[in-house]
Amino acid sequence: MKITCLGTGSPESHAKRASSGYLVEIGQDKILLDCGGGVVSRLIEMGHMPSDITHLFFTHLHSDHMMDYARLIHAAWDEGKISIPVYGPAPLARITTQLFGEDGVFSTDLKARCEFSGSKEVWVARGGTLPRPWPKPIIQEISQGHRIEGENWSLSTCEAPHAQPHLDCLAFRIEAENKTFVYSGDAAICDDVTKLSQNADLLIHWCYRLSHETKYPTVTEFSPSAAEIASMASKANVKQLLLTHIRKHMDTPTHLEQMKAEAAQNFNGEVGIAEDLLQIVI
């Protein structure tokens, strides 16, 4: 399986890092995990089209994990793909209706594109047929303990302590071809994510703060340092660890080296910092 980091940043605007998004390619399937702001542009930069995505999964519905959701669905629709299966915590179905439903945010745009004679002519000239249906993502709301079976792959979920009770938050484990990839989403250290990460060939784990940034107790508790993440990865017998969700003030060579060094003290496997467009084959 091939994993491409499309967005390794945070909600903070940053030229070097889009918000969260990871492409997982297994056989003919192109599975997108999260779709934060900038992820669709990164996807296109890597030579993929939005309509190439076969499955979209959201760990949680913080804006930096879903800001490009509407763009992805609309762009895929523009390319002729009406339906993409989309999985994520509630209220994903409501949000999707609020975007693409009859009275949704894009309803005026969609009516214009489907009913204006000039738009219909362009659509037919591009090979489309009339009447033109609206985009219709296939929504499945998921929670902890779900397992989705794909073609020669499976995705399992567990709860990731992060922004509860305001948001349901998940971590994902993908197994295929005798390899395992785990993506923490945004997660505090906990038994469930440790268990989900057991024997993973690759763990991509969020790291939202530097080790000395301990002023705010809740942030400190729910945002493990590089060293704490590495200890968990070691306990779970992970082979390769990548830290991600890097905030702007952390993104200096000195800080990144410090994070790697602190992690390496607690972890014998390969440890690195994720970067946009980085690819890993496991």
Ligand SMILES: [Zn+2]
């Ligand atoms: Zn979050």
